[in-house]
Amino acid sequence: MTDKQMKYKVYTLKNYATIPQVQAALSPAEIDAIRVVGNVLPFKVNNYVVEELIDWRNLPNDPIYQLTFPQKEMLSPAHFQEMEQALKNDYSKSELKLVANKIRYELNPHPAGQKDNMPFLDDNKLSGIQHKYKETVLFFPSNSQTCHAYCTFCFRWPQFVGIDNLKFAAKETNVLVEYLQAHPEVTDVLFTGGDPLVMSAKKLQEYIDPLLEADLPNLQSIRIGTKALSYWPYRFINDKDTEDLFRVFEKIVDSGINLAFMAHFNHSNELKTGAVKIAIKKILNTGAVIRTQSPIMNHINNNADEWAKMWKLQVRLGCIPYYMFVARDTGAQGYFAVTLENAWKVYRKAYNQVSGLARTVRGPSMSANPGKVQMLGISEIGNEKLMVLRFIQARDPEWVGKPFFAKYNSDAIWLTELEPIEGKEQFFYEQKMEVEEEIAIEALLN
Ligand SMILES: *Cc1c(COP(=O)(O)O)cnc(C)c1O
C-alpha cells in the first residue's frame, strides 16, 4: 500500500483537453465529442481518477472512462447534432445554455416523482428534506451540491448543470431537528447531495452537532451517501481537515448512533488502489460501517463475474454489499440501460458465486415512484411466463414484501413499462397511488 501525497486537481470542459492522457489516447473528433455532450450532461473529473483509476490503454471500453467521460452515444443523434451545431455557430454562453436546457428538459430531469416527496411542516414546504419511506429521511445540505467527479449516468445531474428550480437544498439543520421531533417514526437520516463529503469537516460538523445535541430518542442511524472513496480517497488520508472529519465521525459513534457510509462503487477497479484501501481502513477504525451500492449499467458493469468480483473485494475490505440498482429513467439512460430480465440474470449469476457474507446485497431494485421495487425473477404459471416483483421499500409500508406479478416483457427496463397479468386491470398498489395523488393535488390547490 502506498500513501503518496496527491493534491486535488479538477478537470472540467475548460481544461480537459490539456490532460496528457486525453491528448495521447483520443482523436480530435473524440475530444470534440466530449465537449458536445459535456455541454448538456455534467462533466467533471480529477487527477486521481485520471491517473489511478482509468486504464488509458483500454479505451474506449475502460469502465471508469465510461463512468466519468461523456461519450457521443450518450445523447441521441438529433440532440448531439443540435449541440454540435450550436458550438460550431459560436453561440454565446447564454444561447448555449438555452439549447442545453431545451435538450435537458427532454431527458426527464426529474424521474420518479422526486419533487413530490418534499414534506410539509407547519405548511412550509421543506426543500432540502425528502421523506418517502417511513423510517428514513433524506437530507440535502446546501453545501453538498457537488461531487469530487461526476458520473455520466447520474440521476442527480439537474443539480449540477444548474437547471433552476430543480434543486433540493437545505441550509440549516434546525428544520431537520424539528421534523424529526415531529416524526418519531423516523429512525434514519441520510445525508445526500451531490456528495456531502465534499464539504469541509467544519461545515459537516455544523450539520451534525445540532442533530446530536437534540438527543432525539428515535434517531438510530446517520447515513452518509458518498462516492468520495472512489473519486477522492485522499479525503480520508491527507486532506487538510481529514483529522477533523474523523473527529466528527467518532463523535457520532460515541454518542451511540450508528454511522453508516453508503458508498457508491460501480466497478472493482475503484477498489484496487492503495489509497482506497487505506481510506476504508481508517473509516472503519472510527467505528463506522460501510455499505456499498451501485446501479447496473451497460458499458460499465453489465457482467456477472464483475459484480461477483466487486462484492468479494468489498467483503474482504470489510464493506457490506447493500443494493444493486436499475439505472434510473433519466439523462443518458438509453446508453446505460440494461433490461430488467438481464439485470436479474446478472444479479443471480453473481449472487451464486459469493458466500453469505456478500448475499446481504438486494437487487436489482428500481427506485420508482411507488417505491423500491425488486425484480425477483421470471417464472411460469400454467402456460403464462411472468415476472415476479416485490417492494423492498414503499410509500405505504403495507406494500412491502408481497410478491406481485407482471406480464413477461423482455424489453422492459423500468416499472412503468410493465403490465399486470391477464385478468387484472392494475397493479395492486396503483389504486392507492391515484388516491394519494388526488390528495396531493388538493393540498396544492388549497
Ligand atoms: C433508497 C431510499 C431510501 C433508503 O432506503 P433503504 O432501503 O432504507 O436504504 C430513503 N429514501 C428514498 C427516497 C430512497 O430512494
Ligand code: SF4
Ligand atoms: S457521485 Fe453520486 S451524486 Fe455524484 S455524480 Fe456520481 S451518482 Fe451523481
